[in-house]
Amino acid sequence: MPGLSTAQRASILESTGAVNGWEGSIRSGKTIASLIRFSEYAMASPEGHLAILGWTLTTIQRNVLDPLVNLHPSIVRHTRGSNVAWIMGREVQLVGFSDKRSEAVIRGLTLAGAYVDEATLMPEQTFVQLLGRLSIPGATLFFTTNPDSQSHWLRRRYLNRLDALPDWRIFHFTMDDNPALSAEYVEAKKREFTGLWYRRFILGEWVSAEGAIYDSWDPAQHVIPWETLPRMRRLLAAGMDYGTTNPSSAVLLGLGEDDTLYLVDEWRHDPSVTGRRLTDAQISAQVRDWLHEPHLPDQPDLTPEWLILDPAAASLKVQMRLDGERRVMDGNNHVAYGIRTVASLLTLGALHISDRCTGVIEEAPSYAWDPKATEKGEDKPLKVADHSLDAMRYAITTTETVWRPWIDEWTRRSQDAAA
Known part of the structure; x- marks a missing residue:
């Protein structure tokens, strides 16, 4: 052999x-x-x-x-x-x-x-x-x-x-x-993961999830002013988390000409803030209007290719299709894989968030593992203040086959430059 x-x-x-x-x-x-x-x-x-x-x-x-x-x-x-x-x-x-x-x-x-x-x-x-x-x-x-x-x-x-x-x-x-x-590849993989994922995927240890999920989150590194967004190759998708009594959030994902990912804009409705709940028809109307607004400072006509919904949002999906929205698709809801993918992108510095994505910026620091699920041997986040983060995860995970080659090439160039 x-x-x-x-x-x-x-x-x-x-x-x-x-x-x-x-x-x-x-x-x-x-x-x-x-x-x-x-x-x-x-x-x-x-x-x-x-x-x-x-x-x-x-x-x-x-x-x-x-x-x-x-x-x-x-x-x-x-x-x-x-x-x-x-x-x-x-x-x-x-x-x-x-x-x-x-x-x-x-x-x-x-x-x-x-x-x-x-x-x-x-x-x-x-x-x-x-x-x-x-x-x-x-x-x-x-x-x-x-x-x-x-x-x-x-x-x-x-x-x-x-x-x-x-x-x-x-x-x-x-x-x-x-x-x-190669030794270079091994070192590159070690840089890709942090915390829990480093111990499991690099060291090969069986360890329980605890504490912050996105432990590499750093607003100084990851958040940028909307006005400084680079030009985008594509606006891949708006990922959307749907709530009735809870907030609904849609987060727009772009692939930059620098070959990294950007969350460029966010729509969010929180009934606890506005004091009113929206019907599916009202959410559909607001989101469809938002999708057609300018989302980039230098590319006002670039629109998202897909609207990726929480798979559980069946009634909203029906409403949007009745309203003529043809870009709707179900999101990949493999939670652990999605979290791991987002964490890796943040650690690599391959995901940036514009300051218009206020829900993501607010939720990320407090996003934590559920200790009760950990006791059962499960990796699950606390279901508290995670609506924009779920929307982000749907957009990123569901479009991975599109952006992955660009990110891998960007990672290779970055490693070569650092060598």
């Missing part, structure tokens, strides 16, 4: 348990090692169904199938969007477990083997159901994950009890175990 590290080789050879897990820091080589092992297993596994499970079919494609193709194109045969793939000639079911119906899909299978991408994201009951479906003699489970909370069910129920689970094999990885990474 040329090109593999000692840790990768050992994990492939020693992953002979009924359950085999690769955990540790990001970009540590654990995924490639686990995929090589799963591909070998697909060739020699008992007869029966095989399955790959991940957050969505899209993440399965990105995190599992694409890396397998990169290993060798002959390993995988798959049509994008299909929930079936062939790996080493074996049919494999693809199951996204963000959908609550996934447990019912698993319940209907009798499995000879399974691979789970990012196991800590899987609901505990789905994981338990999966273990019960691996009932064919010799059936084997393989999974990868980054560390999560100290109280996460995977750590509490299984990883802390390995002495009582003789059929489990767990392999811990850090970036030092990935021979494909």
Whole structure:
């Protein structure tokens, strides 16, 4: 196995348990090692169904199938969007477990083997159901994950009890175990994360969320006067959080010609301030009027391409479409991923906020983890004064496939300049 590290080789050879897990820091080589092992297993596994499970079919494609193709194109045969793939000639079911119906899909299978991408994201009951479906003699489970909370069910129920689970094999990885990474890349990744994310994704520690969520927030660094905004390549979207008794907020995201992101403007209605609640029709009218206002000092005609709504705002979405607004789409509401993405952008200095975004500026310093959720092993923010921050998260996370190449190139140039 040329090109593999000692840790990768050992994990492939020693992953002979009924359950085999690769955990540790990001970009540590654990995924490639686990995929090589799963591909070998697909060739020699008992007869029966095989399955790959991940957050969505899209993440399965990105995190599992694409890396397998990169290993060798002959390993995988798959049509994008299909929930079936062939790996080493074996049919494999693809199951996204963000959908609550996934447990019912698993319940209907009798499995000879399974691979789970990012196991800590899987609901505990789905994981338990999966273990019960691996009932064919010799059936084997393989999974990868980054560390999560100290109280996460995977750590509490299984990883802390390995002495009582003789059929489990767990392999811990850090970036030092990935021979494909340069020292410059490792240093760049270390600069990208701070606080909780640094300890989990760089050090590979299982630590609980506590304190401020955006611990790198610095108004002196991140907030700029609206009049000094650079020219924008695109106004990507307005992300919107919807409330009836609580505030409603829409935050407009732009991609600057300097290849970084800007929150350029904000619309906000707070019933506790105005003393009146707005109907869906009134919110629709105000937001649609706001979307057509000038949002940039030097580009008054540039308008947002999408209006990204809180997925729970079904009635407002219907109202806006009735009113002729065709740019409406549901936001990506993977909260932990969205928070992590925003935190990384702030740490890198790749996200700037104009002083018109008063809700974001007011809410960011006090945005904190919920200690009661932490006790249950969950990463959840306190649902207090977070409406503009939710709107920001919808805009940033949902448009990531558009802005990510620009940010990655900007990051590379910045690193080269600092070297």
